[in-house]
Amino acid sequence: MDLSIIIPLKDEAESLPELCAWIERVVRQEGYAWEVILVDDGSTDNSWEVIRRLGQQNPAIRGIRFRRNYGKSAALNEGFKAATGNVVITMDADLQDSPDEIPSLYRMITEGGYDLVSGWKKKRYDNTLTKNLPSKLFNAATRHMSGIRLHDFNCGLKSYSRKVVKSVEVYGEMHRYIPVLAKWAGFRNIGEKVVEHRKRKYGTTKFGWTRFVNGFLDLATILFVGRFGKRPMHFFGLWGTLCFLLGFAISIYLVVAKLVFADYSLTNKPGFFLALAFMVIGTQLFLAGFIGELVTRNAPERNFYLIDETIGLPAS
Numbered sequence: 001m002d003l004s005i006i007i008p009l010k011d012e013a014e015s016l017p018e019l020c021a022w023i024e025r026v027v028r029q030e031g032y033a034w035e036v037i038l039v040d041d042g043s044t045d046n047s048w049e050v051i052r053r054l055g056q057q058n059p060a061i062r063g064i065r066f067r068r069n070y071g072k073s074a075a076l077n078e079g080f081k082a083a084t085g086n087v088v089i090t091m092d093a094d095l096q097d098s099p100d101e102i103p104s105l106y107r108m109i110t111e112g113g114y115d116l117v118s119g120w121k122k123k124r125y126d127n128t129l130t131k132n133l134p135s136k137l138f139n140a141a142t143r144h145m146s147g148i149r150l151h152d153f154n155c156g157l158k159s160y161s162r163k164v165v166k167s168v169e170v171y172g173e174m175h176r177y178i179p180v181l182a183k184w185a186g187f188r189n190i191g192e193k194v195v196e197h198r199k200r201k202y203g204t205t206k207f208g209w210t211r212f213v214n215g216f217l218d219l220a221t222i223l224f225v226g227r228f229g230k231r232p233m234h235f236f237g238l239w240g241t242l243c244f245l246l247g248f249a250i251s252i253y254l255v256v257a258k259l260v261f262a263d264y265s266l267t268n269k270p271g272f273f274l275a276l277a278f279m280v281i282g283t284q285l286f287l288a289g290f291i292g293e294l295v296t297r298n299a300p301e302r303n304f305y306l307i308d309e310t311i312g313l314p315a316s
Contacts, residue, residue, distance in 0.1 A: 002032040003106060004085030008039045008075030009093035013047040015201065016093060020054050020061055023099045030103050036061045037079045038093075042069030073175040080165040086110070088165045092156040098196045105159035108191060115164050115187035118150050118179055119157035121197035145223055146180045150192050153179060157195050163187070173218045180223075232292025236285045244282025250275035 005023060009016070020036060027034045038051045040063065051063040064078050076090060087109045091097040101119070108117045135154065142153050154176045168181040179190050228235040250271050258264045266272050 001035060001085040002087065003027065003034040003102075004079075004083035004088045005034065005036045005102070006039065006076060006079035006083060006088060006090045007036065007093050008041055008072050008079065008090075009043065009047060010041045010069060011043045011045045011047060012093040013043070013045045013050045015095045016047065016050045016054065018201075019093060019095055019099070020058075023102070024058065024060075026099045026102050030106075032106070034060055035083075035085065037082050038063045039075040039079050040065040041071065041075045042066045071173065071175075073170045073172055076175050076178075077170040080168070080170070083162070083165060086162050088160045088162065090156060090158050090160075095201045096198050097157040098198060101157060101193075101195045105157070105193065108193060109159050109161050112191065113189060114159075114191040115161050115189045116179055116182050117159045117191045117193055118152065119155040119195035120150070120152045120192050121155055122151070122194045124197050142177070142180070146177075146183065148179050148183060148190060150179060150190070152192075153177065155195070161187075172221070174221075177218060230296060232296060233289035236289030236292060240282045240285030240287075240289060242282070243278045243285060247275045247278030247280075247282060250278065 005027075007019070016038070020038075023036060038054075038061065040048050040051060048063070048065050051061075051065075054061045055063055062082070064075075064082065066074070079090070080088070087106050089102055089105055091099070097119070105117055105119075108114050135152075139151060139153055143149060158178065160178075160182075164182050164185070164187055167185045167187070168178060170178060170181070174181065182190065224235070254266050254269065254271055254275065258266055
């Protein structure tokens with residue numbers, strides 16, 4: 001299979017026939033062996049009936065249906081599991097992503113040597129203040145924290161090598177951070193392509209402003225787990241030790257002051273309570289690191305590593 005196209009959707013019955021016909025026209029012109037995987041994320045309209053009809057008309061169109069709405073990340077994760085293509089392209093179902101971008105995205109993976117290519121909707125048709133400004137802040141923060149120089153992490157139009165989609169697990173609201181997940185999995189060749197953004201033809205957007213709040217929380221989770229998931233003591237132990245030493249230093253100062261000045265009161269000073277708080281917090285952080293190490297050492301995937309290829313060894 002040359003190409004798998006994964007399309008998560010919710011209540012997009014009107015756009016699906018037009019989108020699938022457009023995709024089929026493009027991929028047949030290019031001569032790809034292809035499949036489209038439509039993931040119905042708990043639609044309340046007749047999206048699944050449309051998917052079933054499209055699948056009957058064309059066996060290259062396949063469908064996955066959730067019993068309820070689990071979110072875009074869950075839909076993409078299931079699509080990644082089902083994909084069999086050497087190149088995987090994700091796109092939204094609302095016709096705001098153009099299938100005409102598929103050949104160039106495909107070639108950037110197969111000929112350009114990229115592991116992942118993210119679309120950049122440089123010119124947008126939903127350029128409202130409430131949507132554009134939070135998006136710019138979100139992308140700037142993600143660039144700074146992840147070190148990946150992409151302009152539009154949230155663009156649904158992306159292409160991946162097969163190795164990438166089989167190496168990452170997407171959950172929560174982490175679909176917008178797949179480039180970060182790929183980087184932590186060892187894939188460094190991450191590129192960007194300016195893509196066309198089209199006006200929405202059917203329906204309304206399914207995302208609200210809360211996605212930015214959830215997005216920042218998920219970014220913090222990814223960065224923490226990616227850096228300290230296998231060695232939690234390096235984080236908790238460091239900050240626990242620093243807090244404890246700071247509290248201990250304040251305690252020494254107070255004791256010396258009491259010895260020098262006989263009328264010096266220890267318990268009436270703010271420093272006494274600060275020292276106590278820092279030492280308690282430091283101890284708790286240190287113990288959290290120990291507990292984290294115990295959990296990590298006893299986890300079945302504690303020695304799970306991604307091996308790219310081997311020489312002279314049997315494939316596992």
